[in-house]
Amino acid sequence: MAFARDSAVLLRDAYVTAGVDPAEAADLIRHTEYGNDAFSEPDYHAAYGPTYEDASILQWLLAQEG
Numbered sequence: 001m002a003f004a005r006d007s008a009v010l011l012r013d014a015y016v017t018a019g020v021d022p023a024e025a026a027d028l029i030r031h032t033e034y035g036n037d038a039f040s041e042p043d044y045h046a047a048y049g050p051t052y053e054d055a056s057i058l059q060w061l062l063a064q065e066g
Contacts, residue, residue: 008029008030014027038050
């Protein structure tokens with residue numbers, strides 16, 4: 001998880017360096033971690049389960065413009 005966490009920080013910093021407001025950069029780059037209790041058998045690597053159950057992530061995703 002440290003690589004993902006570090007990547008999110010680097011991306012936010014790059015946005016700020018490019019002139020984006022830090023609060024906006026924090027909203028543009030989201031990183032969410034779940035504890036071990038969020039995962040279950042048979043696939044402990046299935047992060048999509050708790051992600052799909054978190055309505056705030058779906059709302060954020062749908063608000064993005066591409």
